[in-house]
Amino acid sequence: GEDVEQSLFLSVREGDSSVINCTYTDSSSTYLYWYKQEPGAGLQLLTYIFSNMDMKQDQRLTVLLNKKDKHLSLRIADTQTGDSAIYFCAERVNDYKLSFGAGTTVTVRA
Amino acid sequence: SQTIHQWPATLVQPVGSPLSLECTVEGTSNPNLYWYRQAAGRGLQLLFYSVGIGQISSEVPQNLSASRPQDRQFILSSKKLLLSDSGFYLCAWSESWGVDQPQHFGDGTRLSIL
Numbered sequence: 001g002e003d004v005e006q007s008l009f010l011s012v013r014e015g016d017s018s019v020i021n022c023t024y025t026d027s028s029s030t031y032l033y034w035y036k037q038e039p040g041a042g043l044q045l046l047t048y049i050f051s052n053m054d055m056k057q058d059q060r061l062t063v064l065l066n067k068k069d070k071h072l073s074l075r076i077a078d079t080q081t082g083d084s085a086i087y088f089c090a091e092r093v094n095d096y097k098l099s100f101g102a103g104t105t106v107t108v109r110a
Numbered sequence: 111s112q113t114i115h116q117w118p119a120t121l122v123q124p125v126g127s128p129l130s131l132e133c134t135v136e137g138t139s140n141p142n143l144y145w146y147r148q149a150a151g152r153g154l155q156l157l158f159y160s161v162g163i164g165q166i167s168s169e170v171p172q173n174l175s176a177s178r179p180q181d182r183q184f185i186l187s188s189k190k191l192l193l194s195d196s197g198f199y200l201c202a203w204s205e206s207w208g209v210d211q212p213q214h215f216g217d218g219t220r221l222s223i224l
Contacts, residue, residue, distance in 0.1 A: 004153070033212060042116075042200055042215040043154075050210070088153060095209050096142060096161070097169070100153035 004101035006089050011107045018076040020104045022089030025070060029091040032065065033098065034074045037086045046074070046087075076106075084108045112137035116201050116216035124224050129174075129188040131219050133201030136182065143184040144202040144213060145176055154200065160184060161206065196223045 003025045012018045024032065030051050035043040049056045049063045049072075056063045062075040076083055086103040093099050113136045123129060135141050142161055146154040156169045158176035166176050173192050177185045184201055200218045205211040 031210060031212075035215075040218075040220070042217040043202075045212050045214060048212050090154075092209070096144075096159045096167070097156055098154075098213060102151065102153045 004089055004091055004099050006087075006101035006104045008102065009105050009107070011109060012079050014079060014081060014108050014110050016079055018074075018079045018083065018106055018108075020074045020076075020087050020089075020106065022072040022074075022101055023070055024072065024089070024091045024099075026091055026093060026099070027067075027070065029093065031092040032063075032072050033088075033090040033092075034061075034063065034072075035088040035090065035100075037088065037103070039085075043088060079106075079108050081108050081110075112203070112214070114201060114203055114214060114216040116199075116219055118219060119217065120220045120222075122222045122224060123191055125193055126190050129186070129191050129195070129221070131186040131199055131201075131221075133184045133186075133216060134182055135184075135203045138182070138203070138205065140181060140206050141203040142206050143178060143182075144204075145174075145184065145186050146200040146202065146215075148198040148200060148218075150197075158186070191223050193223050196221055 006022045033048040034046045037043050060077045064073045088103045089101040090098040116133045144159045145157045160178045174188050201216045202213040204213045
């Protein structure tokens with residue numbers, strides 16, 4: 001089956017690290033994605049990881065994948081006010097379909 | 111570089127009226143194209159995808175239809191809108207030559223049905 005779950009809200013202080021968690025159910029998923037959505041806008045691809053990798057780092061972003069537990073996380077280092085947005089986790093279900101979580105709203109406070 | 115355009119950005123329509131949302135992609139050829147709907151506070155639901163001109167696959171039965179009259183043009187339509195069609199509609203594209211290719215989204219259309 002395909003079911004992606006995320007916590008709905010995260011509040012973080014500016015300069016701290018943010019960690020957004022996601023669990024998925026389809027063990028055959030090949031790729032997992034993180035997207036960012038700012039108010040009123042479309043989704044911006046942040047990063048993605050292939051299922052045979054444990055970790056991927058890209059500047060302030062670190063993705064960790066625990067395939068055994070079907071757990072994916074996104075860590076944002078030195079969180080800034082511009083990081084306030086909704087973050088979506090998605091798993092690739094087949095060649096064309098992504099299954100998305102409901103999104104985590106990240107609020108960065110001064 | 112590739113770009114994706116959606117219009118209109120916002121639309122207010124009465125129940126029972128027709129709908130046409132358009133999406134075009136530039137800078138690539140033969141992309142895979144997608145229409146998603148995002149309900150308030152929810153994730154994205156895939157409505158249609160297309161792997162080529164005239165080829166449309168529907169993921170969920172509904173009041174909507176899609177067409178791809180040209181390689182980089184994807185249209186979402188309805189003959190008679192329902193209240194439940196309200197939402198945020200997103201078009202996306204991906205390269206067709208590898209399953210590892212991520213999907214890239216447009217800025218969306220906010221559709222309100224009165």
